[in-house]
Amino acid sequence: MPETGPDIQDIDTSRPHPARVYDWFLGGKDNYPVDEELGRRIAAIDAGSAPRTARANRAFMRRATRTLATRHGIRQFLDIGTGIPTEPNLHQIAQSAAPDARVVYVDNDPIVLAHAGALLVGTPEGVTEYVQADARDPRTILERAARVLDLGRPVALSLVALLHFVADEDGARDLVRTLVDALAPGSALVLSTMTADFEPENVGKGIAAYAAGGVTLVARSHAEVGTFFAGLGLLEPGIVPVTDWRPDEPPAGGGPVSLYGGVALKP
Known part of the structure; x- marks a missing residue:
């Protein structure tokens, strides 16, 4: 399913890109000096906070995926806003628990498409595919995902560290509702997004740093995040900092994580 790979000129290296900045936070190599520059500015606001948050977010994704595969029997996964591959990837977690799991990744960054091959090496029993599409175009995503996933059966929809790049006025809630409405009963929504509830000053500085790099970033309160889950049944422990969602190891320390x-x- 991956569309034709991008030419190098399709990758804009003059402006930072959230996926590449995130890759830098995680210690990856698929970023450019402009991404590292923004990453360093953000990391300097509160030493170690941004990389720690990125790692905590990945760990949350892994725990949520494993829980849905092992405890709730979900065998289909739709991951929107995939980002640059960082092992273990979602399909590796899902297919280690359920070898026949089917996974569709979605992103619109040419550099992610360039690395899509790393996302497509799964188990012989399962399926992994990549869709090049914009998260703000949920109907196209659903149409293409339906070539691989049976939307009449439960699907785990992952919107992990995505929605803080989509402002309310740009239709963040409509986006989520359109996707969830298209899924069968028994499907799941996995969501993480930034908040300023714990460190408003530092988060505000981070938002300003991203804005200076031309990237929109939105922080939401606990109540605002709750609206994304309207009509759904939250699993325990509910909406919490990502480090507190069913942790499988002691917290690493170093202060709060603003996700x-x-x-x-x-239902």
Whole structure:
């Protein structure tokens, strides 16, 4: 399913890109000096906070995926806003628990498409595919995902560290509702997004740093994050900092992580 690979000129190296900055936070190599520059500015606001948050977010994704595969029997996964591959990837977690799991990744960054091959090496029993599409175009995503996933059966929809790049006025809630409405009962929503509830000053500085790089970033309160889960049944412990969602190891310390996370089932 991956569309034709991008030419190098399709990758804009003159402006930072969220996926590449995130890759830098995680210690990856698929970023450019402009991404590292923004990453360093953000990291300097609160030493170690941004890389720690990025790692905590990945760990939340892994725990949520494993929980849905092992405890709720979900065998289909739709991951929107995939980002640059960082092992273990979602399909590796899902297919280690359920070898026959089917996974569709979605992103619109040419550099992610360039690395899509790394996302497509799964188990012989399962399926992994990549769709090049914009998260703000959910109907196109659903149409293409339906070539691989049976939307009449439960699907785990992952919107991990995505929605803080989509402002309310740009239709963040409509985007989520369109996607969730298209899924079968028993499907799940996995969501993490930034908040300023814990460190408003530092988060505000981070938002300003991203804005200076031409990137929109939105922080939402606990109540605002809750609206994304309207009509769904939240799994325990509800909407919490990502480090507190069913942790499988002691917290690493170093201060709060400014990301809320939650997992819910569609009745």
